[in-house]
Amino acid sequence: MSLLLPGMHVAGGTPLHRLDPRVKMGASLLLMVLPFVAPSLPSNLLLAGFVVALAILSAVPLMALVRTLRVVVWTGIFMFVFRLFTTPGTPLLTVGGISVTLQGLGAGAVQIYRLCLLVVVSSLLTYTTSPAQLAHGVEAVLEPLARLGLPVREFAMVLTIALRFVPTLFEEIEKIVKAQEARGALIRTGPLWKRVPGWVPVFVPLFVSAFRRAEDLATAMEARGFRSAHQRTHLYRLHLTRHDLAASLLILALGAVILFVEWRMG
Amino acid sequence: MLISVEGLGYTYAPSTPLARTALRGVDLEIRQGERVGILGPTGSGKSTLAQLIAGLLRPTSGHVLLDGVAAHARTADARLRRLKVGMAFQYPEHQIFEQTVPREVAFGPRNLGLNDAEVEARVAWALDIVGLDPVEMADRVPLTLSGGEMRRLALAGILAMRPPVLILDEPTANLDPRGRQELLTRVLTWQAETELTLIVISHNLDDLARLAERVVLLVAGQVAADGPAREVLSDRPLLEDASFDVPPPVALLQALRQSGWAVATNRLLAEEAATEIAQVWSSTGGMV
Structure with missing residues (x-):
């Protein structure tokens, strides 16, 4: 696989890697919500600058990060075109009763910017946080719901397993695609109308192997005494350190500054 | 078909933090009808090399030419050549998807x-070639076959394309001794009948001793040795450097030689070693 996919974890020792997963998840959520509540240019410049600073801090090669945006290229184009034609305002160009407006151009650009920010922030979260930590964080955040009788621990376990198997499934797809291409299947090349049915010989073996893996995993977990109803303890416990506190304050300050700017700009 | 590998290098996930170089500067030439074994410890780049030869990966540097045409090229001509390279991955039975065996x-x-x-x-x-009865198999669902039968079915799926070049990646992994023996015999028979180019990837020296006449040893993505199987597979220092032991017949002959018997030590198969020992025994009348 030549590109770093969103959801992949890159082990490292940067301050961002060492941060408590709960802090990182909270901060990510804030960074993803802010561009929607704060539409003004200055606050978004500040926000974008902050995200770029985080990206540099995470030590993930920036080019690799930029390339992850490839996964949303089609969504981005669709959203841009949609906004371009549906926003009322000063017409720039009219073709057959549908007009492209200046405001539409701006709104489309804003959509793309928000989408990019969403992908970059969530990628940064998974690059710097291992799946196990992430699930642990989710479990800790949802802990209060466990008292209401909701299966929070089981949910966290399901999440851990799902995250753990994302790269495995990608590898598996890659392997099966190659095996079927070696048998002359048109999957990554050839005309589109031949490519789509070409995926059947990929997905059938993929599901077969996913079920086999699931069965093996279930057996292995039971052999090691896993019972879903049992209270389990963690090998590593989450502790908030001074760094986590500082990071939380920083991100809250950013939020406050942006809201203040928005308020002043009316 | 002539396979030329020139200055071949491959890096997984280049320019990301997960980048890993699997091959560097590999030069090889494989002619039609050759039986080549590719030997190397885990992670030495064997499977990567095989996939590059089959045109399934794009080289990071250098190239693989099939009769002079780049193996991975996106042209109709290149695709035609790629289809002449049959590739059986490790555990080929994992690619089975149809509802009946013949399909x-x-x-x-x-x-x-x-x-x-x-x-x-x-x-x-x-x-028939892989030893499954076409009549009995006519309505069988592939997933109800035994492991060994599924392996043979997958191989049949590749052989049915009649590729002039066949690449087998660890063909006997997970097969019982009888299944292994049978598979090797069938592949060899078919190779001899059709002048097939056979490329076998393995870290099982015994498989290679049976299937290959030439062995390429890969260590850390580079060619460490390339020569007749008898030479490479009986070269103890070379193999030990790559964390392999010589095949048991060679070990026996080398031990005999050390204790004064004038036996040749490059007999890779038990039968060949027995013949060699018998000859030396009768020529010396049983005396050292």
Whole structure:
């Protein structure tokens, strides 16, 4: 696989890697919500600058990060075109009763910017946080719901397993695609109308192997005494350190500054 | 088909933090009808090399030429050549997807654009080669076959394309001794009948001793040795450097030689070693 996919974890020792997963998840959520509540240019410049600073801090090669945006290229184009034609305002160009407006151009650009920010922030979260930590964080955040009788621990376990198997499934797809291409299947090349049915010989073996893996995993977990109803303890416990506190304050300050700017700009 | 590998290098996930170089500066030439074994410890780049030869990966540097055409090129000409390279991955049974055995085998031939009669003939022929009864298998669901049968079915699916070049990646992994013996014999018979180019990837020296006349040793993505199987597989220092032991017959002959018997030490198979010992024994009248 030549590109770093969103959801992949890159082990490292940067301050961002060492941060408590709960802090990182909270901060990510804030960074993803802010561009929607704060539409003004200055606050978004500040926000974008902050995200770029985080990206540099995470030590993930920036080019690799930029390339992850490839996964949303089609969504981005669709959203841009949609906004371009549906926003009322000063017409720039009219073709057959549908007009492209200046405001539409701006709104489309804003959509793309928000989408990019969403992908970059969530990628940064998974690059710097291992799946196990992430699930642990989710479990800790949802802990209060466990008292209401909701299966929070089981949910966290399901999440851990799902995250753990994302790269495995990608590898598996890659392997099966190659095996079927070696048998002359048109999957990554050839005309589109031949490519789509070409995926059947990929997905059938993929599901077969996913079920086999699931069965093996279930057996292995039971052999090691896993019972879903049992209270389990963690090998590593989450502790908030001074760094986590500082990071939380920083991100809250950013939020406050942006809201203040928005308020002043009316 | 002539396979030329020139200055071949491959890096997984280049320019990301997960980048890993699997091959560097590999030069090889494989002629039609050769039986080449590719040997190397885990992670030495064997499987990567095989996939590059089959045109399934794009080289990071250098190239693989099939009769002078780049193996991975996106042209019709290159695709035609790629289809002449049959590739059986490790655990080829994991690629089975059809609902019946004959349809599974027919997938490749159909992709070649053959007519129904020809496809049917090839299915029967390929099942027969791997030792599955075409009549008995006519309605069987592939997933109900035993592990060994599924392996053979997957191989039939590749053989049915009649590739002049066949690459086998760890063909005997997970097979019981009888299944292994049978598979090797069938592959060898077929190779001899059709002047097939056979490329076998393995870290099982015994498989290579049986299948290969030439062995390429890969260590850390580079060619550490390339020569006749008898030479490479009996070179103790070379193999030990790559964390392999010499095959048992060679070990026996070398031990005999050390205790004063004038035996040749480059006999890779038990039968060959026995013949060698018997000859030396009778020529010396049993005296050292």
